[in-house]
Amino acid sequence: MYRSGAFVAEHVDPTTDAQRQPNGVDLTVEAVFEPNEPGRIGRDGKRIGDRDALDPAADGPDAAEVAGGGDDGTAVYRLPPGGYVVRYGETVAIPEGHVGFIYPRSSLLRNACMLETAVWxxxxxxxxxxxxxxxxxxxxxxxxxxxxxxLAEADHEGTYDGSYQGENV
Ligand SMILES: O=c1ccn([C@H]2C[C@H](O)[C@@H](COP(=O)(O)OP(=O)(O)OP(=O)(O)O)O2)c(=O)[nH]1
Known part of the structure; x- marks a missing residue:
């Protein structure tokens, strides 16, 4: 069973009222990256390839000049078609007995963009x-x-103890 947005909000920090939804909590974009070299998925290990952090004030990943932000002075990522890695702005903590998933805001997919999730x-x-x-x-x-x-209730054996534990906090 999926948990309520109020329950999820207890495990996402920080959250505002605007982020709290009936069935989940909206996450924000903190950074956008574009890979610039191959990573590697091995049989015994993995390596994340180097990547460029995009400037939210630039006109795109290849822009030579910084354009100075959005129309209202807000920093904005102007992204041409491609694959990007985003870092979310909130720390999430998956409680025992649960598993997490990400869905795109529907406004994102209505703009022909998609966010993919792995298992949290x-x-x-x-x-x-x-x-x-x-x-x-x-x-x-x-x-x-x-x-x-x-967040959905889920059986599990053990808890996450991998290389991404505590990342970016
Ligand atoms: O879309 C996602 C899905 C998961 N995670 C986080 C939570 C998850 O617990 C962790 C590790 O995910 P996973 O186990 O799928 O990664 P892995 O490549 O198998 O890494 P590890 O070897 O550390 O298990 O990454 C994300 O940041 N984004």
Whole structure:
């Protein structure tokens, strides 16, 4: 069973009223990265390839000049089609007996963009990352709500103890 947004909010920090939804909590975009070299998924280990942190005031990943932000002076990512890694702005802590998933805000997919999720394990705590797929040019303000995080009750053996534990906090 999926838990309520009020329950999820107890495990997401910080949260505002605007982030709290009936069935989950919206997460914001803290940073956008574009990979610049191959990573590697091995049979025994993995390596995350180096990546560029995009400037939210720039016109895109290849822009030579900083354009000075959005129309209202707000920093904005102007993203052409491609695959990006986003870091969420909130620390989530997956409680025992639960598993987490990310869904895109529907406004994101209505703009022909998609956020992909992997499994958020019981016991994991950190500012996680996700794959942002952009199929049509889009503008995303730094700090805007882009995702909805949900928690479902789940059986599990042990808790997360991997290399991403405590990341980005
Ligand atoms: O979309 C997601 C899904 C999960 N996570 C976090 C929570 C999860 O508990 C952790 C590790 O995920 P997973 O176990 O899938 O990664 P892995 O590549 O198998 O890493 P490890 O070897 O540490 O298990 O990453 C994210 O940041 N984004």
């Amino acid at each position: 394990d019981a016991g994991y705590e950190g500012k996680g990352e996700g794959l942002l797929e952009v199929y049509h040019d889009v503008e995303i303000e730094a700090g805007a709500r882009i995702a909805q995080f949900v």
